[in-house]
Amino acid sequence: MLATTALAALPGVGPVGALGPDFLDADHLISSFGTYALLGIVIVVFVETGLLFPLLPGDSLLFTAGALVAQEVLDFPLWLLCLLIFLAAFLGDQTAFLIGRKLGPKVFSKPDSRFFKQAYIDQTYRYFDRYGGRTIIVARFVPIVRTYAPVAAGVGNMRYRHFVSFNVIGALLWGVGVTLLGYALGTIPFVKDNIEALLVVVVLISVLPVVWELWRARRRERDPRYDEPHERAEVEKEAFE
Template sequence: MTTLALGPEWLSPDYLIETFSLPGILLIVFAESGLFAFLPGDSLLFTAGLFVAQGEYISQPLWLVCTLIVLAAVIGDQVGYMIGKFFGPRLFSRPNSKLFKQENLEKAHEFMEKYGPKAIVLARFVPIVRTFAPIVAGAGRMKYRTFLTYNVIGGVAWGTGVTLAGYWLGQIEFIRTNVEAILVLIVVVSVVPIAIEYLRERKKKKRAAAGAPAASQQQYQQPQYPVMDDATTQLRRVDPYQQPQQPQQQYQQPQQPQQYQQPQQPYAQQYPQGYGQQPYGDQQGGQYPYDQGR
């Protein structure tokens, strides 16, 4: 039985189980949970359950196989959490390499932001994301007790569920005779969530790019928020196309030009005959007001 469609021969689930048996399964589950993303996960567990049902290459009972797989998955996530806790900031600034892609770490980060702690459980069923989810949880300082709780739940659901599915379906004749096609189907189903998320992000970016010119246009078309008028100290709405107007000043009547007044002469020159000749008050009817009543 060959599964070249799943990748290199040395990574095919049947080759790994035929060569390394249960210890090889546990090692790969441990590494794929928090260290290396591009290792068989779902297909490996399904094949393990199928071989247990057939009694080939794995001699241990089903309950022991499931228990050990769950332990390997939980411990692998614990290691990933510790890596993220102690090296998290440096991982986010690390350049890409053959085994490490910055975009995979960012996808896991977005997944964690979207679903919160329960992402630890959901990520178990999403390839690549399940490798980086515990790292992001550690880098984000998720409470250890919370992480451990969801880690155990996810490990039991994934490790036991997929293995039991392979065990039960492996007893069906059609499944036994078409193992390669079933494994390819499992891989395709595992990749579907990633493909959906990729298409969704691509569509979102296109919408954002198409809406950018419209948004810049709306900045000039939509009315601005009310602002304070300096002249009236009242809120007013400003038309974006209207030129800013200077506050209107109150109308003032033009002042009449002042009549030219000759400067007064000194007292001695104006009244040379002395103080008695100085007029006082305003003349009314030939008399001065202060003289009335005398």
């Protein structure tokens, strides 16, 4: 694996797994998919955005995929990658919205587990309180929040027309935008000559927001402003109408 090789070559540094589980390493995931890399990338994007599994390398996966296409390490066309990522991101949020709408409060009343924490829901409502319906767009760039924002919109019965509009914009800016950024930087001579080291940096940068958000959630445990149904209802009234 490119990133693993580069990191292992640095003095005093262990394998890339030391940064976290293998599923947080975008390069490891893409390498493990082999000839099914395109399908694997699309599935990961859909799972993270649509099936309530927040701890996946969304940003770094998109950036890395774009860079590897530019390097011709991945042999499928950029337009196909962007199209399928957009569809996966869009359909993922649509699925999460329907889960929230169909299951309602049951989704948010489940007990804490390894990947689900009530603090994540409080954090999501903080974003809705701050950005309103635009949170569906903003959340695309925030680990954890991008997983639960569409579910919260479904639970709170956000107008479907508004949700779809925000979803299309978010899927384009995040899914296509980050992928194109990786592709554009991947054609720069300096990047081409140092792609392995730069992928390590991408992994580090993408993991840091996850660590930060988890630390904030643990530090606050539950946010008393948003952990009661009536308080969430007030946020929904302002953000979802």
